[in-house]
Amino acid sequence: MFHIGPYQIQSPAVLAPMAGITDQPFRRLCKQYGAGMVTAEMLTSDTKLWNSRKSQQRLIDKNEAEPRAVQIAGAEPAMLAQAAQACVDQGAQIVDINMGCPAKKVCNKAAGSALLRDEKLVADILQQVVAAVDIPVTLKIRTGWSTEERNGLRIARIAEDSGIQALTVHGRSRACRFKGEAEYDTIADIVQAVNIPVIANGDITQASKAQQVLKHTQAAAIMVGRGAQGRPWIFREINHYLAGHGEAPATELPEIQQTITQHLEALHQYYGDYLGLRIARKHMGWYLQTLAADTQRAAFDWSALRQTFNRLEDSQQQQHYVEQLFDDLIKTKEEQAA
Structure with missing residues (x-):
């Protein structure tokens, strides 16, 4: 349990904002499984671009679970401040500033983790955004611009001095992107250096990790990103482990089926048939990877199963496919147990 401003976060396991992934259906699913906080997908700070369908679907919904957190990215202090105000108008209760994304299309615009090179600009951005809104402003960073220039500690102190109320640190530099292993020594140093909650992020894919x-x-909490793709129940597993109960019981096939069915239905409803079908394919690919990780299911051709699912052109066909797949999985498991 930790606090961000007036908000008490019940679980120390929170969901990372991921563009194209942590949409409203997925956030709700992770919240159901015990994520202490979920953050909407990253929004550009250029509010003139928010009128597109894609951006509209990334905006926060006032009916979502509290605290309602959104993430914005950009490089112009005044524009970021304006975007933060617009997020508040939409119902946001926490605004997170992205200075951790290593994607080229973000960094090429001098946003995301590219900002870490310019500490003066970082301070200007943070101060203007904090001054623009009456809700908590948080920040996500990496350990630094490169492994040779790990200036995350200096950025953290700038953040605290600027009024940032919580800080998430991904255990890689900008130059590392997602390669290699995350390191946590820099995060530990940052925790000791500041008096605001620090959330550790990077390579957390198991409860024991x-x-x-x-x-x-x-750190006050950990943030799960890729580890939740195809496994939203990881938050329940982490909460169970952190409560001192050891490894949580394996999530059984009927529950996984129910989760996937619920997720697909929510995607179809939220996006409509055309877009919902296509986004469902991405998530189903991750669910299939999770199912394939069980060695007892080695007899299944998971690549072929994914290709078949990706050719389906109807929401009912997708749901029927899931039903048939789990009938086969459960039957196979029963035969192996006999």
Whole structure:
């Protein structure tokens, strides 16, 4: 349990904002499984671009679970401040500033983790955004611009001095992108250097790893990104482990089927048939990867199963496919147990 401004976050496991992934249906699913906080997909700070269908679907909904958090990205302090105000008007209760994204299309615009090179600009952005809104402003960074220039500690102090109320640190530099392994020593140093909650992020894909990272860094919480793709129940597993109960029981096939069915239905409803079908394919690919990781299911041709699903052109066909797949999985499991 930790606080961001007036908001008490019940679980120390939170969902990372991921563009194209943490949409409203997925956020709700992770919240159901025990994520302490979920953050909407990254929005550009150029509010003139918010009229597109894609951006409209990324905006926060006032009916979502509290605290309602959104993430914005950009490089112009005044534009970011204006975007933060617009997020508040939409119902946001926490605004997060992205200075951690290593994607080329973000960094080429001097936004995301590219900002870490310019500490004066970082301070200007943070101060203007904090002054523009009456809700908590948080920040996500990396350990630095490169492994040779890990200036995350200086950025963290700038953030605290600017009024940032919580800081998420991904355990890689901008130059690392998502390669190699995350390191947590820099995060531990940052935790010791500031008096605001620090959230540790990077390579947390198991409940035991979540505990190791929390113990090593002494962070207030951990953030799960890619580890939740195809496995939203990871938050329940982490909460179970952190409560001292050891490894959580494996999520059984009928529950996984129910989760996927619920997720697909929500995607079809939220996006409509055309877009919903296509976004469902992406998530189904991750669910199939999770299912394939069980060695007892080695007999299944998971690549062919994914290709078949991706050719389906109707929401009912997708749901029927899931039903048939799990009938086969459960039957196979029963035969192996006999």
